Every structure is written in C-alpha cells, then in structure tokens.
Amino acid sequence: MFNLFQNIHIDWLGKRKIFIGFSIFIMLAGLFSALGRQAMPGGTDAFNLGVDFKGGTIVTAKFRSRPSDDDIRAALNKAGIADPVIQSSTNKPDEALIKIPLIEKTTDTGTEQQQKEQVQTGRLSVKAALDTLGPEAEGEATLDTDANAAYKIIGTDSVGAIAGSQLRNQAVTATLLGLVGILLFIAFRYDWTYAAGAVLAVFHDVLMVLSFFSIFQWEINLTVIAAILTIVGFSVNDSIVIFDRVRENIPLHRTDTLFKITNDSINQTLSRTIITAGLVILSVLSLVLFGGEVLRSFSLALLVGLTLGTYSTIAIASPIAIWWQGKLGDTRIKEVLVPQMGEKMASASRRSVTRRPVTR
Amino acid sequence: MKNTGLWIRTGIILAITLAGFYLVFGPRRMPNSSDFTWQGIKNNLASNITLGLDLKGGSHLVMRVKTDDYLKKLTENNMQAALSTLQDAKLNVASSQITTENGNYSMSITMADGTNLQDVVDAIKKKIDVAQWTESRSGNTVTWSLPGATQNALKDQAVEQALKIIESRINAFGVKEPTLQRMSKSSGQILLQMPGVEDPERVKKLIGADSNLALMKIVSAPNPSPVTTYPTEEAAKQSLGGVVPPNRKILPFTERDDASKPVDPANKKPTQFVVVEYPAVVDGSELRDAAAVSRTGGQGDYQISFSFKPAGAQKFGEWTGKNINNYMAVVLNDEVKSAAFIKSQIFDSGEISGKFTKATAEDLALTLKSGALPAQIEYEEERTVGPSLGADSIRAGVEASLGGLAFVIVFMLFYYRGSGINAVVALILNMILTVAALVTIKSTLTLPGIAGLILGIGMAVDSNVLIFERIREELRLGLEIPKAISVGFDIAFITIIDTHITTIISSVILYMFGSGPIKGFAVTLILGLLINLFTAVFVSKTIFRWEMSLRPNMPRLSI
Numbered sequence: 034m035f036n037l038f039q040n041i042h043i044d045w046l047g048k049r050k051i052f053i054g055f056s057i058f059i060m061l062a063g064l065f066s067a068l069g070r071q072a073m074p075g076g077t078d079a080f081n082l083g084v085d086f087k088g089g090t091i092v093t094a095k096f097r098s099r100p101s102d103d104d105i106r107a108a109l110n111k112a113g114i115a116d117p118v119i120q121s122s123t124n125k126p127d128e129a130l131i132k133i134p135l136i137e138k139t140t141d142t143g144t145e146q147q148q149k150e151q152v153q154t155g156r157l158s159v160k161a162a163l164d165t166l167g168p169e170a171e172g173e174a175t176l177d178t179d180a181n182a183a184y185k186i187i188g189t190d191s192v193g194a195i196a197g198s199q200l201r202n203q204a205v206t207a208t209l210l211g212l213v214g215i216l217l218f219i220a221f222r223y224d225w226t227y228a229a230g231a232v233l234a235v236f237h238d239v240l241m242v243l244s245f246f247s248i249f250q251w252e253i254n255l256t257v258i259a260a261i262l263t264i265v266g267f268s269v270n271d272s273i274v275i276f277d278r279v280r281e282n283i284p285l286h287r288t289d290t291l292f293k294i295t296n297d298s299i300n301q302t303l304s305r306t307i308i309t310a311g312l313v314i315l316s317v318l319s320l321v322l323f324g325g326e327v328l329r330s331f332s333l334a335l336l337v338g339l340t341l342g343t344y345s346t347i348a349i350a351s352p353i354a355i356w357w358q359g360k361l362g363d364t365r366i367k368e369v370l371v372p373q374m375g376e377k378m379a380s381a382s383r384r385s386v387t388r389r390p391v392t393r
Numbered sequence: 394m395k396n397t398g399l400w401i402r403t404g405i406i407l408a409i410t411l412a413g414f415y416l417v418f419g420p421r422r423m424p425n426s427s428d429f430t431w432q433g434i435k436n437n438l439a440s441n442i443t444l445g446l447d448l449k450g451g452s453h454l455v456m457r458v459k460t461d462d463y464l465k466k467l468t469e470n471n472m473q474a475a476l477s478t479l480q481d482a483k484l485n486v487a488s489s490q491i492t493t494e495n496g497n498y499s500m501s502i503t504m505a506d507g508t509n510l511q512d513v514v515d516a517i518k519k520k521i522d523v524a525q526w527t528e529s530r531s532g533n534t535v536t537w538s539l540p541g542a543t544q545n546a547l548k549d550q551a552v553e554q555a556l557k558i559i560e561s562r563i564n565a566f567g568v569k570e571p572t573l574q575r576m577s578k579s580s581g582q583i584l585l586q587m588p589g590v591e592d593p594e595r596v597k598k599l600i601g602a603d604s605n606l607a608l609m610k611i612v613s614a615p616n617p618s619p620v621t622t623y624p625t626e627e628a629a630k631q632s633l634g635g636v637v638p639p640n641r642k643i644l645p646f647t648e649r650d651d652a653s654k655p656v657d658p659a660n661k662k663p664t665q666f667v668v669v670e671y672p673a674v675v676d677g678s679e680l681r682d683a684a685a686v687s688r689t690g691g692q693g694d695y696q697i698s699f700s701f702k703p704a705g706a707q708k709f710g711e712w713t714g715k716n717i718n719n720y721m722a723v724v725l726n727d728e729v730k731s732a733a734f735i736k737s738q739i740f741d742s743g744e745i746s747g748k749f750t751k752a753t754a755e756d757l758a759l760t761l762k763s764g765a766l767p768a769q770i771e772y773e774e775e776r777t778v779g780p781s782l783g784a785d786s787i788r789a790g791v792e793a794s795l796g797g798l799a800f801v802i803v804f805m806l807f808y809y810r811g812s813g814i815n816a817v818v819a820l821i822l823n824m825i826l827t828v829a830a831l832v833t834i835k836s837t838l839t840l841p842g843i844a845g846l847i848l849g850i851g852m853a854v855d856s857n858v859l860i861f862e863r864i865r866e867e868l869r870l871g872l873e874i875p876k877a878i879s880v881g882f883d884i885a886f887i888t889i890i891d892t893h894i895t896t897i898i899s900s901v902i903l904y905m906f907g908s909g910p911i912k913g914f915a916v917t918l919i920l921g922l923l924i925n926l927f928t929a930v931f932v933s934k935t936i937f938r939w940e941m942s943l944r945p946n947m948p949r950l951s952i
Contacts, residue, residue: 192575266848319800
C-alpha cells in the first residue's frame with residue numbers, strides 16, 4: 034500500500050492572509066490589465082476576444098495544391114494574425130475558409146464604410162500571409178490563366194459574431210442561476226456559511242481565470258465558455274469534499290475549535306485532493322502541451338481554472354466559511370451547529386462516532 | 394445460496410454493459426459478421442455518434458434577405474392600407490402612384506378636387522405609421538417617401554428579424570447547435586453553418602418558407618346558400634364592376650378534398666376564385682401556436698390547428714360573433730385554403746384543413762409559429778465544410794486526451810494496485826455508458842459537450858479516489874477488510890452524493906436557461922454524473938464483494 038501525505042499537520046488556515054493576499058494581487062493585476070488596456074489610447078481591448086465574439090473577416094481562398102490547415106495557420110501566425118479559424122471545404126477540397134478577428138479596434142456595429150475598410154485590411158493581411166506560401170493570381174487572372182500562381186482569394190466578406198451579446202448574457206445568467214442553485218443546496222445540506230464560502234470560491238476562480246486571460250492576452254473564444262463551466266463544477270466539487278469532512282469531524286471532536294477541525298479536515302483529505310487534482314491537472318497539461326493550437330485557449334483556461342479550483346477550496350472557501358461562523362459567535366458553532374450537523378449526518382458517519390476514539 | 398444478491402448485481406451490470414457497448418459500437422440494423430471487424434466497429438461508432446459543427450463540420454449556407462423586396466412590400470402594403478382607409482372615409486382619390494425602384498420608395502395619392510388634403514393626411518396617419526416617411530404636398534397630391542437613412546435602418550431591422558425567425562425555425566426543426574452570423578451589413582447576407590442533417594434540402598426549404606396566414610371575410614351570400622365562387626379571375630373582377638377596389642381582393646381557391654389525388658405541379662392552376670374583404674380580420678402575426686394534427690392517422694390527412702394570442706383572439710371573437718353564417722376564408726400565402734361559414738362565435742383557435750402530408754403539415758405549422766419572414770430569402774452560396782476547430786487540431790486534441798487518460802489509468806493501477814482495476818473498470822464503463830446515453834437521446838457532441846464529459850470523468854476519478862482513500866483510512870484504524878470496505882463506501886458515498894447532486898442541480902439550471910453550447914455541456918455532465926453513481930459506487934462495490942466472496946480470508950487488501 035502506497036501512502037503519500039499521511040499524518041500531515043499543515044496550518045492551512047493560518048496562512049489564509051497570504052493566500053487571500055495573493056489572490057487579491059492577481060485579481061488586481063487582472064483588473065489593471067483590463068482597465069489599462071481599455072483606457073490606453075491605441076491599446077488593445079481588455080480581453081482578446083476571438084472571431085466568435087466580435088466577428089471579423091472571412092476570406093475564401095482557392096489553392097492549386099492545398100497546404101494543410103497547420104501550414105496555413107502557421108503562415109497566418111507569422112504574419113501577425115494570432116487566432117484564425119480555418120475551415121476546410123469538403124465538397125471543394127482545394128478551397129479553404131479563413132476567418133480572422135477584427136484587426137482594427139472596431140466593433141461589428143461599425144458603419145458600412147468601416148466594415149468595407151475592415152474587410153479590405155483583413156484581405157490584405159491574409160494575402161500577405163498566404164503570399165509566403167506562393168504568389169496569388171492577382172486581379173483578373175485565375176489559377177488557370179496564371180501558371181505561376183499558387184492560390185487566389187475568391188471571396189472576402191465581413192462576418193458578425195457567432196456568440197453575440199445574447200449568448201454571452203445568457204451564459205452569464207445561466208451560470209449565475211446555477212450558482213444560486215448550488216448556494217441553496219449547500220445551505221440546505223450544510224450551512225449558509227459554507228454555501229457562501231463555496232460560491233465565493235467559484236467567483237474567485239472565474240475572476241482569476243479572466244485575469245490571466247487579460248494579462249496574457251490569451252484569446253477568448255466559444256470554447257473558453259465551456260472551460261469556465263467546467264471550472265465552476267470542479268471548484269464546487271472540491272469545496273464540498275472538504276466541507277463534508279468538516280461536517281463529519283465536528284461531532285467527533287467536540288472540544289476542538291472549528292479552526293482546528295477545518296485544518297485537520299483539509300489535512301485528512303489532502304491525499305485525495307492531491308491525487309484527484311494531480312491526475313486531472315496532469316491530463317489537462319497534456320492537452321495544453323500536445324492538444325494543438327486551436328484548443329490552446331480551452332486547455333489553458335482549464336489548466337489555470339482547475340488548479341485554482343483546488344487552491345480556492347483551501348485558500349478561499351474554508352477561511353470564508355470559518356470567518357463567517359466566527360462572526361456568528363463560538364456559541365453557535367458549539368451549541369447550535371453541532372447538534373444540527375450531527376442530525377444531518379447519515380447513519381454511516383454516526384457509526385464511526387461510536388467506534389472511533391474521540392482524540393487522535 | 395448467500396451470493397444470490399451478488400449474482401443479481403452482476404447480472405444487472407453485465408446487461409447494462411452489453412447494452413452500452415451495443416449502443417456505442419453496434420449497428421442500428423441486424424448485426425452481421427462485418428460488425429465484428431475493426432473497420433466495421435469504427436464505421437458503426439462514426440454513424441452512431443453525431444458530431445457537431447466544431448468537431449465534424451456540416452453545411453455552410455450563405456443566404457441573402459431580399460431587403461429591397463421588403464421595402465417594396467412595405468410601400469405597397471402602406472399604399473393599399475391608405476387607399477382602403479380613404480375609401481372607408483369616403484374621400485375621393487383621383488389617382489395614386491407608387492415608386493419602388495432604384496432605391497426610391499414613395500407613394501403619392503392625388504385627391505379629387507375640393508378635398509381637404511389635411512383631412513386625407515389625418516385619416517391616413519390614424520391608420521398607418523408614416524412617421525419615418527418624409528411627407529410633401531403639392532396641389533392635390535400628397536407624397537410620402539422613405540429617406541435613405543431610414544431605408545438602411547429598416548433593411549437592417551428586416552435582416553435582424555429574419556435572423557431571429559431563421560434561428561427559431563432551425564431550432565424548432567431540431568438542428569443541433571447551428572451557428573448564425575450576419576455578414577456585411579449592406580448586403581443583407583446571413584451565414585448559417587449547421588452540422589450534418591439528414592435532409593438539408595428540407596431544412597433549406599423550411600428556412601426560406603414564406604408562410605403568411607390570414608383569415609378574411611368572403612364576399613358571398615350567407616349560409617345556407619353556398620359560398621360564391623367564380624370560375625376565372627376575370628369573372629370575379631366583373632362582379633366588382635370591372636375594377637377591384639382597394640378594400641377587396643381576388644384570391645384563388647385551392648381547396649383539395651381528395652388526398653389520394655395530389656396536385657399535379659404542372660397543372661396546378663386553381664379552378665375557382667373568391668372575392669375577400671381587405672384587410673384581413675386577423676393575420677399570422679396574431680398567432681400564438683400552430684401544430685400539425687392528423688384526423689384519422691392517415692398519411693395524407695394532416696391539417697394544421699392554430700390558436701391566437703389574447704389580442705388576436707379578442708379581435709377574432711368579436712368579428713365571428715357579428716358574422717355568424719357569413720363565410721370566412723383561411724388564406725395561406727394569398728391562396729384560399731378553405732372557406733367555411735361561421736357556425737358560432739369562435740375565440741382563440743381555428744384550423745387550416747387541406748389534407749397535407751405529415752412533413753408538409755409539420756413544416757407549415759413550424760413556419761407559421763415562427764412568424765412570417767419580413768422578405769424572401771435567396772441562397773447565394775452553398776458548400777459543405779470541415780470542422781471549425783480544424784481536423785488537425787481535433788486529432789491532436791484526441792491524442793492528447795487519450796494520453797491523459799492513459800496516464801490516469803496507469804497511475805490508478807500503480808497507486809491502488811489491485812483496487813486500481815476496480816477504478817479503471819468503473820472509469821471505462823462510465824465513458825462507454827455516457828456515450829451510449831448520448832447516442833440514445835440523439836445528442837450532438839460538440840467541444841462543450843466534451844468538456845462536460847471531461848468534468849464527468851474527473852469527478853468519476855475523484856469518486857474512486859474518495860472511496861479508496863477512505864477504505865485505506867479505515868484499514869489504518871484497524872478495521873477488518875470487509876468492514877473497512879463497507880464503511881469506506883458508506884461514508885464516501887455521502888460525499889459523492891453531495892458533490893454529484895450539487896453539480897447536477899447547477900447543470901439542470903444551465904440546461905434550462907442556457908442555449909446551444911451551454912446546453913450541450915449540461916447534458917453530457919448530467920448523464921456522466923448519473924452514470925457515475927452507478928459505475929463508481931454500484932459496480933466498484935460489486936467487484937469488491939466478489940473479491941471478498943472468492944477470497945474470504947485474504948490477509949490484506951490490495952489497495
């Protein structure tokens with residue numbers, strides 16, 4: 034039997050100020066990054082929104098011999114177009130649809146004139162990139178008439194956002210409503226203080242992930258929404274595992290302070306935390322390293338978010354729950370909370386009450 | 394025998410496992426020998442799982458809303474309404490003219506001498522909204538024309554409206570997770586990408602279908618005399634004195650009574666015409682719901698029942714109350730589908746009888762419900778496209794994920810030894826059954842769906858780790874092996890139930906209030922978690938029990 038992380042006695046909650054300080058530091062950095070970029074003249078947007086969110090230009094190119102998606106993407110990246118969407122055309126295999134986000138700092142609510150300019154800029158930058166793969170058949174010339182040409186841009190147009198403000202708002206509303214559901218359920222199964230801790234930890238995780246996206250200007254596309262939903266689920270899962278241990282430990286250690294009980298609970302579940310988080314995070318790391326360019330935003334969001342989900346249980350959720358319980362007064366913890374918690378425990382845990390020495 | 398319970402558990406697990414494997418890897422027909430080859434399994438897998446646009450691609454359609462037609466129709470309708478209003482107000486119109494060309498949209502009405510033009514303008518303004526039009530008067534003529542900026546704004550609105558209607562139509566049709574984007578503002582183009590659908594032509598037709606429903610009063614002698622019809626349009630015109638006044642319309646009457654004889658498309662000239670009063674009593678914009686219903690269950694015997702919104706029902710009820718025994722026409726796209734006399738006051742519902750086939754009736758009900766398109770749509774470009782995430786990156790993603798999974802399996806086997814086998818069996822079964830469930834509900838798998846799958850697998854790993862760590866703890870406290878296993882499962886189960894229910898609650902909320910990608914995520918996660926309660930707890934515990942029953946006195950548990 035391998036046993037890692039046994040008999041560990043780390044004072045996690047004693048370090049809560051460091052943890053919370055660290056989180057606040059990152060979130061402030063994210064806030065400064067977002068606001069600073071927005072305010073700086075000629076700067077980038079707060080977030081690097083992809084073509085899914087803000088629309089852009091769609092270029093249809095016809096090739097004499099079609100380079101692979103990867104080659105086209107590499108050429109575009111080299112020309113400074115960071116996040117193109119390249120879609121093959123299965124019934125016309127020599128053609129490729131290339132979608133690039135808006136280049137200028139304009140939105141798709143711009144005027145017709147702006148839109149035309151935007152399409153033109155988009156076309157020129159795609160052309161500049163594709164020219165590195167071979168010359169275009171310019172003007173009236175086609176691939177048939179110009180023997181030297183490697184490709185021809187046969188269509189350009191502007192496209193609006195797939196995920197318009199409607200989808201974005203809906204994602205946010207649905208997630209917030211989901212969190213209300215979580216809040217109510219945890220309050221019902223545990224206590225309001227724990228519910229608040231778990232939900233605030235979720236907010237913390239999402240804000241931290243967004244901070245990372247703003248600071249490093251990683252592209253936010255539709256897949257990032259899926260990643261954030263995953264992060265929310267994982268973060269809550271992690272918080273509940275530890276809360277569950279705290280709930281179980283309270284009637285077993287009536288003389289201990291909640292502070293100590295929570296610390297012990299974190300330490301007791303530490304091996305589980307490290308194994309689960311480690312496995313999940315390493316799997317996602319493999320996605321970051323080998324999952325390719327297009328999934329990078331998704332996998333980075335998962336990597337950062339799942340790591341933070343584990344961290345926030347210890348660093349945010351538990352201290353907040355305890356802090357609030359402390360505000361309610363020690364009496365509540367000992368006299369009100371203990372019997373209440375005890376009653377809510379299932380029979381299995383109560384069995385262990387009789388069996389187990391009270392002090393360990 | 395004391396193992397009866399265990400055998401029953403095993404039987405249930407085996408049955409579910411077999412069903413799951415068959416749903417995922419088996420064919421949807423009588424299996425044959427080819428289904429047991431590697432290629433056959435791969436083909437079946439590919440045809441069982443529907444992949445979304447981002448993972449597999451689909452159709453790419455560029456369509457254009459004929460915004461010029463929209464403005465033309467708007468001008469014509471306004472003109473007709475204006476003339477009908479003036480006729481009702483007994484104001485004499487000398488002549489009228491509309492322009493709907495070259496970006497000019499205007500209507501001018503010249504009144505007979507001696508009419509006060511202000512009265513004319515007031516009467517029209519009461520009935521139709523001409524606030525956005527520029528008014529000008531000269532002599533006896535008043536002209537309204539649309540300024541260029543207003544034209545653009547109206548076109549823009551028309552495209553937005555068309556976008557919403559198209560979206561509701563394809564969603565109602567059950568196309569999973571399409572993407573709709575507007576293209577250049579001025580051209581009125583819309584780009585639709587949708588994952589592979591069985592019958593793209595039907596979807597195309599449905600999107601562009603022009604369904605205008607109106608209930609109109611027929612000019613006819615009341616029941617019991619039969620409804621007045623005319624054999625030709627000319628004859629109908631003659632009955633009105635040779636000129637169709639603005640408050641009348643002549644419409645073809647194409648009721649079919651015999652479903653066995655479909656209309657010959659080459660010869661579908663209507664044989665009858667009726668005269669109806671304009672404007673309609675109520676029109677399609679007042680519809681609340683429409684559904685295809687079969688009277689007898691026969692193939693060609695479908696009709697469409699509809700109901701009105703409260704305001705429309707009120708209007709319709711008042712009108713039918715006053716018109717008992719008069720004839721009413723159900724008009725669809727300027728064709729009278731049925732003519733019937735009003736037996737009694739009707740408030741909120743009616744039906745279009747016409748002996749439709751199931752598919753046409755369903756499509757018609759759907760287009761009626763989604764509302765009429767502001768203008769016709771034409772398709773400009775059509776192609777099939779590969780996955781929007783790119784085939785190469787999907788391959789990389791799949792390989793990386795399989796690598797991650799392999800690592801998890803190796804670690805579980807290494808760290809938990811014999812019990813690791815439990816975990817791996819539970820994990821793989823979880824994945825197979827989740828995919829089987831997705832196949833069963835015909836869900837379309839997209840990247841957000843896969844994210845839900847990943848979280849589900851993560852929580853499945855977590856469940857196993859929770860249980861095993863707990864069993865280890867109990868063993869360290871000196872419990873006997875069977876007791877440690879049973880206590881470990883029981884206590885870990887409380888945690889597992891709490892984490893699962895919390896996540897399921899939030900996923901159900903995501904499903905209810907989210908759309909497209911969010912729904913896809915929620916569905917796979919909910920299925921994955923429900924199945925995990927079965928695999929991580931029930932299946933894993935059964936394996937432990939077998940172990941204990943086969944080796945009752947084992948000195949130590951491999952965990």
